[in-house]
Amino acid sequence: GENVEQHPSTLSVQEGDSAVIKCTYSDSASNYFPWYKQELGKRPQLIIDIRSNVGEKKDQRIAVTLNKTAKHFSLHITETQPEDSAVYFCAARGGGNKLTFGTGTQLKVEL
Amino acid sequence: EAQVTQNPRYLITVTGKKLTVTCSQNMNHEYMSWYRQDPGLGLRQIYYSMNVEVTDKGDVPEGYKVSRKEKRNFPLILESPSPNQTSLYFCASRAGGTGELFFGEGSRLTVL
Numbered sequence: 001g002e003n004v005e006q007h008p009s010t011l012s013v014q015e016g017d018s019a020v021i022k023c024t025y026s027d028s029a030s031n032y033f034p035w036y037k038q039e040l041g042k043r044p045q046l047i048i049d050i051r052s053n054v055g056e057k058k059d060q061r062i063a064v065t066l067n068k069t070a071k072h073f074s075l076h077i078t079e080t081q082p083e084d085s086a087v088y089f090c091a092a093r094g095g096g097n098k099l100t101f102g103t104g105t106q107l108k109v110e111l
Numbered sequence: 112e113a114q115v116t117q118n119p120r121y122l123i124t125v126t127g128k129k130l131t132v133t134c135s136q137n138m139n140h141e142y143m144s145w146y147r148q149d150p151g152l153g154l155r156q157i158y159y160s161m162n163v164e165v166t167d168k169g170d171v172p173e174g175y176k177v178s179r180k181e182k183r184n185f186p187l188i189l190e191s192p193s194p195n196q197t198s199l200y201f202c203a204s205r206a207g208g209t210g211e212l213f214f215g216e217g218s219r220l221t222v223l
Binding site for chain 1: 142151153155159169201216217
């Protein structure tokens with residue numbers, strides 16, 4: 001089955017800096033890669049996703065890149081703000097439409 | 112308002128006492144799933160259902176049961192809870208095979 005690895009597990013940046021979270025996946029059949037943000041005590045919510053026929057997608061300060069050959073994808077957050085502090089999960093949907101999550105990255109944006 | 116509702120939100124119970132966590136969605140979604148979230152392990156799938164009367168095991172199904180008698184409901188049953196089932200549980204749903212997964216607010220379960 002699919003295996004998704006996510007790094008780093010914790011990330012601390014200064015407000016205004018950029019943050020990058022990286023994930024790798026194992027199933028070459030995976031074709032959908034969402035990112036979820038989970039604020040403290042809240043449910044995970046989708047912030048951006050990318051499909052395998054696209055290499056990059058951007059939504060304001062958030063962007064996701066996908067390298068199908070290397071089987072890795074990344075989340076980029078620019079001009080970070082305190083409200084970006086949260087746990088971020090990557091995921092990959094492979095054969096059978098099963099969504100497998102990474103282990104999460106705790107992002108802390110410091111003032 | 113489109114939502115996934117879980118109950119109870121918090122529960123402390125003792126080993127062996129059967130419990131059910133209910134999940135209901137009002138979006139007419141075919142797909143529903145249960146996850147558990149543990150520190151350092153992310154979100155792991157317990158069971159999922161592609162539609163009414165169709166359920167299948169996820170990655171960590173041991174000790175859990177589910178049923179899908181109606182499209183909107185997908186209860187999680189712990190027949191004989193054990194301390195290693197202490198966790199934060201999330202129910203989620205989505206329409207069809209692709210698309211956004213909507214999560215419930217979570218149910219924090221403690222088994223003593």
